[in-house]
Amino acid sequence: MRVLVTGAAGLLGGEICARLAxxxxxVIGLVHRNRDIRANDGSPVEIATIAxxxxxxxxxxxxxxxxxxxxxxxxxxxxxATVRFDLDEAHYAAVNVDxxxxxxxxxxxxSMDFLHVSTAYVCGRRDGAILESDPLPEAGFANGYEASKAxxxxxxxxxDLRWAIARPSIVVGAHESGAIRHFDTTYAAFKLIAEGRVxxxxxxxxxxxxxxxxxxxxxxxxxxxxxMEQAAGRTFHLVSAQPLPVTDFTGAIGDFVQFHExxxxxxxxxxxxxxxALERRLFKRVAGLYASYFKRDPHFDDxxxxxxxxxxxxxxxxxxxxxxxxxxxxxxxxTSD
Numbered sequence: 001m002r003v004l005v006t007g008a009a010g011l012l013g014g015e016i017c018a019r020l021a022x023x024x025x026x027v028i029g030l031v032h033r034n035r036d037i038r039a040n041d042g043s044p045v046e047i048a049t050i051a052x053x054x055x056x057x058x059x060x061x062x063x064x065x066x067x068x069x070x071x072x073x074x075x076x077x078x079x080x081a082t083v084r085f086d087l088d089e090a091h092y093a094a095v096n097v098d099x100x101x102x103x104x105x106x107x108x109x110x111s112m113d114f115l116h117v118s119t120a121y122v123c124g125r126r127d128g129a130i131l132e133s134d135p136l137p138e139a140g141f142a143n144g145y146e147a148s149k150a151x152x153x154x155x156x157x158x159x160d161l162r163w164a165i166a167r168p169s170i171v172v173g174a175h176e177s178g179a180i181r182h183f184d185t186t187y188a189a190f191k192l193i194a195e196g197r198v199x200x201x202x203x204x205x206x207x208x209x210x211x212x213x214x215x216x217x218x219x220x221x222x223x224x225x226x227x228m229e230q231a232a233g234r235t236f237h238l239v240s241a242q243p244l245p246v247t248d249f250t251g252a253i254g255d256f257v258q259f260h261e262x263x264x265x266x267x268x269x270x271x272x273x274x275x276x277a278l279e280r281r282l283f284k285r286v287a288g289l290y291a292s293y294f295k296r297d298p299h300f301d302d303x304x305x306x307x308x309x310x311x312x313x314x315x316x317x318x319x320x321x322x323x324x325x326x327x328x329x330x331x332x333x334x335t336s337d
Contacts, residue, residue, distance in 0.1 A: 003225065004073045004112075006030040006054060006103055007080030008037050008047075011182045012117070012171060015040040015218040016077060020225065021047050028073070030059070030080065040174060040181045040214050054080045054099035059106070070110030075225055077115045078103045081152075084185055085143045085289040092148035100152035104159050113228045114161045117221065120169040120210065120239050120300050122150040127297040132167075132235040132304050142292035164224055164231035168217045169210035169239040169300060170293070175314050178327035180214060187333070189287045194253050194325070194334055196260030198279055198287040201250075202270035203294040208243030210300055211321070216240075216313045223309045230308050239300040240316040246294050252321040258337055259325075267295055 003020055007013040008029025018039035020027045027047045029037050032054075037045040050069070052059030058066040080103070082095045100116070107114045123130045124140035136154060141147040156163050172187075173180035180187075192198040220238040224231050246264065254261025272283055283291075305311050328334040 001075055002026045002073045003075045004028050005077045009034040013079040014038045016221050017047055018045045019218055019222045042181055054102055055094040070106050073112055075113045076107040079117045085145050089144055092144045096148035097151045100155050107161055114163040115224055116156045116165045118153050118165050118167045119149050120167040120237055121146050123298055130298045131301045132237050162232045165235045166221050167237050169212045171214050171217055172211045173324045173327055174215045175213035178323035183333050189290045192282050192287050193262050194259040198282050199262055200265055201262045201294055202267040202291050203246050203264040206297050207246045207294050208297045209249055210240050211316055212240045234304050236304045237300045237302040239302055240313045241302045242316050243299055248318045252318050
């Protein structure tokens with residue numbers, strides 16, 4: 001296939017490009033400024049790149065360039081998005097919503113298939129079983145990121161293209177090694193907790209986290225690229241499907257003598273104003289952005305992934321969390337003593 005991947009320089013986009021290229025597909029990576037495309041293991045991905053701004057109509061290209069690129073691809077994999085939780089509504093609208101609209105326009109111009117990368121957390125604050133076939137909620141999101149990804153999904157679903165939607169949960173390191181090329185904001189919050197700079201977190205009894213290995217997510221998206229005819233019009237949860245109790249997550253941190261297991265506090269009893277000054281600032285600026293995930297218990301169903309793609313996520317229990325932590329230590333992201 002001839003595949004255009006938006007967000008190709010990103011963590012997930014780079015790994016997807018690497019896998020597609022290894023399989024012999026003709027891949028072009030759309031980047032904003034950074035043309036350094038790398039797989040999750042850090043190796044360079046030798047593909048053609050083109051610069052564009054997804055927030056602008058036609059990605060900022062001239063009409064002739066827009067038409068040429070539209071006509072020369074079979075599939076558009078739309079990975080480009082901001083995944084930060086601390087931005088204003090206008091930024092989310094420009095990148096995650098308008099960016100999807102502009103990507104759809106490119107695919108429509110060239111009659112391309114459209115594979116959209118969303119997030120499992122478009123379910124919002126719901127607990128319990130979350131089916132791939134559930135309707136999108138209109139409200140109840142924990143942050144602007146979730147709301148904007150849901151808005152982007154609505155545009156995809158309303159389009160006349162042949163589309164499929166991939167929904168990863170919380171993407172972390174590779175399953176066997178724990179390795180990850182880029183430590184994003186999720187890891188920044190984890191670092192503050194493990195190193196004892198944020199010692200208290202609000203957490204509901206029974207809350208769970210769905211950490212999914214990046215290799216499972218990337219493999220699932222590449223499998224979807226091969227199966228667009230069967231996948232058309234469906235949503236695919238690329239998740240662990242093995243909710244990890246928050247207490248197991250924090251307990252795994254405490255298994256390492258150099259780290260600090262945070263104190264979990266019932267949300268109704270948690271008052272950020274009562275924290276020491278430095279911890280209060282760090283909680284507000286980083287760790288607190290993720291606090292809602294310590295209060296939820298979603299159970300993501302991945303029936304479509306199992307039935308259509310023939311895949312399921314490998315075991316991601318406490319031993320896997322240890323491997324993630326060990327990799328962070330090995331590369332110096334976390335202290336070794």
